[in-house]
Amino acid sequence: xxxxxxxxxxxxxxxxxxxxxxxxxxxxxxxxxxxxxxxxxxxxxxxxxxxxxxxxxxxxxxxxxxxxxxxxxxxxxxxxxxxxxxxxxxxxxxxxxxxxxxxxxxxxxxxxxxxxxxxxxxxxxxxxxxxxxxxxxxxxxxxxxxxxxxxxxxxxxxxxxxxxxxxxxxxxxxxxxxxxxxxxxxxxxxxxxxxxxxxxxxxxxxx
Amino acid sequence: xxxxxxxxxxxxxxxxxxxxxxxxxxxxxxxxxxxxxxxxxxxxxxxxxxxxxxxxxxxxxxxxxxxxxxxxxxxxxxxxxxxxxxxxxxxxxxxxxxxxxxxxxxxxxxxxxxxxxxxxxxxxxxxxxxxxxxxxxxxxxxxxxxxxxxxxxxxxxxxxxxxxxxxxxxxxxxxxxxxxxxxxxxxxxxxxxxxxxxxxxxxxxxxxxxxxxxxxxxxxxxxxxxxxxxxxxxxxxxxxxxxxxxxxxxxxxxxxxxxxxxxxxxxxxxxxxxxxxxxxxxxxxxxxxxxxxxxxxxxxxxxxxxxxxxxxxxxxxxxxxxxxxxxxxxxxxxxxxxxxxxxxxxxxxxxxxxxxxxxxxxxxxxxxxxxxxxxxxxxxxxxxxxxxxxxxxxxxxxxxxxxxxxxxxxxxxxxxxxxxxxxxxxxx
Numbered sequence: 107x108x109x110x111x112x113x114x115x116x117x118x119x120x121x122x123x124x125x126x127x128x129x130x131x132x133x134x135x136x137x138x139x140x141x142x143x144x145x146x147x148x149x150x151x152x153x154x155x156x157x158x159x160x161x162x163x164x165x166x167x168x169x170x171x172x173x174x175x176x177x178x179x180x181x182x183x184x185x186x187x188x189x190x191x192x193x194x195x196x197x198x199x200x201x202x203x204x205x206x207x208x209x210x211x212x213x214x215x216x217x218x219x220x221x222x223x224x225x226x227x228x229x230x231x232x233x234x235x236x237x238x239x240x241x242x243x244x245x246x247x248x249x250x251x252x253x254x255x256x257x258x259x260x261x262x263x264x265x266x267x268x269x270x271x272x273x274x275x276x277x278x279x280x281x282x283x284x285x286x287x288x289x290x291x292x293x294x295x296x297x298x299x300x301x302x303x304x305x306x307x308x309x310x311x312x313x
Numbered sequence: 314x315x316x317x318x319x320x321x322x323x324x325x326x327x328x329x330x331x332x333x334x335x336x337x338x339x340x341x342x343x344x345x346x347x348x349x350x351x352x353x354x355x356x357x358x359x360x361x362x363x364x365x366x367x368x369x370x371x372x373x374x375x376x377x378x379x380x381x382x383x384x385x386x387x388x389x390x391x392x393x394x395x396x397x398x399x400x401x402x403x404x405x406x407x408x409x410x411x412x413x414x415x416x417x418x419x420x421x422x423x424x425x426x427x428x429x430x431x432x433x434x435x436x437x438x439x440x441x442x443x444x445x446x447x448x449x450x451x452x453x454x455x456x457x458x459x460x461x462x463x464x465x466x467x468x469x470x471x472x473x474x475x476x477x478x479x480x481x482x483x484x485x486x487x488x489x490x491x492x493x494x495x496x497x498x499x500x501x502x503x504x505x506x507x508x509x510x511x512x513x514x515x516x517x518x519x520x521x522x523x524x525x526x527x528x529x530x531x532x533x534x535x536x537x538x539x540x541x542x543x544x545x546x547x548x549x550x551x552x553x554x555x556x557x558x559x560x561x562x563x564x565x566x567x568x569x570x571x572x573x574x575x576x577x578x579x580x581x582x583x584x585x586x587x588x589x590x591x592x593x594x595x596x597x598x599x600x601x602x603x604x605x606x607x608x609x610x611x612x613x614x615x616x617x618x619x620x621x622x623x624x625x626x627x628x629x630x631x632x633x634x635x636x637x638x639x640x641x642x643x644x645x646x647x648x649x650x651x652x653x654x655x656x657x658x659x660x661x662x663x664x665x666x667x668x669x670x671x672x673x674x675x676x677x678x679x680x681x682x683x684x685x686x687x688x689x690x691x692x693x694x695x696x697x698x699x700x701x702x703x704x705x706x707x708x709x710x711x712x713x714x715x716x717x718x719x720x721x722x723x724x725x726x727x728x729x730x731x732x733x734x735x736x737x738x739x740x741x
Contacts, residue, residue: 134672134673134674135435135436135438135672135673135674137673137674137675139673163562163563164562164565165565166565166675166677166684166686166703167675167686167688167701167703169688169699169701171673171690171698171699171701172698172699173690173692173698174692174698175692183688185675185686185688185703189562189576189578192583192584194584194675196675216563216565217560217563217564217565217712217715218563218564218565218566218708218711219565220711221707221708221711222565222708225707229399242392243391243392244391244392244395244740244741245392245395246392254397254400255399255400259400261400261401261404
């Protein structure tokens with residue numbers, strides 16, 4: 107693994123530019139990690155992407171980490187890479203797991219963050235403000251059990267199998283999709299009466 | 314556009330039981346004198362492709378908004394195969410996670426197993442043996458070949474070429490036989506262990522591999538003859554799904570998707586692991602960033618994989634495979650049954666798992682689909698706090714709406730095929 111060349115120098119620069127925003131720098135397993143404050147994170151990431159001496163132009167990964175120890179913060183983790191400099195850098199934003207989990211979206215910097223942020227929202231409940239389309243991605247839209255990768259979420263879920271089945275049977279998928287999306291607009295008049303009733307209840311009737 | 318009432322006679326010719334042409338109504342529900350939009354040319358239509366459709370290569374659902382045949386918008390819906398692997402991993406010992414990695418990218422299971430072992434080894438700070446390293450290189454390159462073979466075969470079918478699919482599955486079968494001889498499994502290999510491999514290769518296995526390496530390029534050259542200058546293949550793939558180098562980087566594409574756009578980034582060359590820097594091989598780079606270049610890159614990568622495996626099998630010398638660290642690898646069965654010390658280590662490892670020091674590591678490897686990264690956070694216990702998979706085809710698929718800008722409906726199939734997705738890895 108390549109170590110970010112002159113990582114300490116980068117952190118010194120960061121401290122100079124964003125005095126309070128740069129929290130900590132450490133090296134684990136030969137990989138450089140910066141912790142930055144939430145309010146300056148977007149500006150710092152933008153600087154890391156655009157500064158001619160940094161050029162971290164590739165967002166390798168974006169994810170979250172929650173520790174088993176509830177005292178430790180929930181972290182939003184950015185794996186950055188500079189393809190030209192062959193350098194890697196991990197930037198972390200520590201958040202209070204009990205407080206509001208809100209981070210500014212970086213989709214304006216890296217388009218690749220789009221689905222990664224949706225996944226982090228889906229799995230951890232971190233809100234990315236400014237994201238163009240922050241929806242659940244792996245779980246379905248009506249999923250209401252919580253955020254599966256949080257430590258407070260039990261491995262088998264909050265609800266029993268019976269409850270999950272009951273909820274699945276009660277779910278009304280038509281409420282989330284238009285008739286065209288469901289490909290049933292054409293066949294509306296052949297649909298069984300109860301399905302048409304459900305559609306009508308969701309406000310979906312052909313004119 | 315106002316709806317107006319028109320008399321409609323929609324019918325299509327079809328054949329009756331005796332084979333003569335007759336007319337049947339196309340839309341059963343559409344009675345005469347019904348309110349319809351007459352202006353079909355300007356109407357936008359939503360078309361569902363998938364989740365159960367062979368051309369989506371798994372349970373992917375695409376909602377395509379069409380204007381005539383032109384694609385205005387593509388909205389991928391994923392998650393049908395979500396199994397919560399990352400959550401499961403937090404409840405397992407590191408070696409117990411390896412069977413989960415088989416099931417993510419199930420077209421290259423060996424490469425995933427090895428990536429996981431490499432990540433944990435870096436966290437532990439241990440050096441693997443020379444024989445283990447070469448065996449892993451061979452396993453990774455075998456995975457690349459079978460994954461690319463499936464890709465080329467199924468993409469051929471999507472675009473109307475059936476025969477090459479059979480040639481490629483025939484060759485893939487030969488690698489599967491080798492994998493079966495080594496691990497006992499064809500798909501869920503679980504070949505790697507932290508600090509070694511699940512087993513050494515059996516006697517005579519190298520000869521089987523040499524035989525494969527000798528004859529496989531012949532088939533590849535046939536595929537080359539069949540596809541590379543084929544008018545239909547070129548017509549369906551050239552200038553289809555184009556993405557430039559800046560966009561490819563900005564969309565975090567990796568693997569052949571990134572290299573076809575002209576970005577010379579290959580983890581094996583740029584951050585060498587498993588001693589890839591000692592091997593003599595080339596990394597093919599495209600220049601147009603279209604589906605055709607992705608095909609050329611993958612085809613050439615298979616030739617290069619053969620080169621790497623030829624070198625690796627020549628260097629293979631007898632020796633130990635597992636590291637001699639009783640806290641990491643299991644002692645041989647014979648010793649566990651006769652030696653007290655070995656039995657204690659065996660028991661502790663099976664019951665308590667490998668204790669990994671607190672810390673975190675991101676380890677990226679060049680998988681057939683792109684850069685696969687495993688990010689482990691450990692708090693010093695035998696189970697990870699967080700196991701993150703950086704799935705290459707998840708990020709590659711996220712660029713689909715961008716790739717489909719200005720495409721036709723039939724191009725969507727070609728573009729989606731050219732990304733080389735595997736839903737097990739995308740949904741995890």
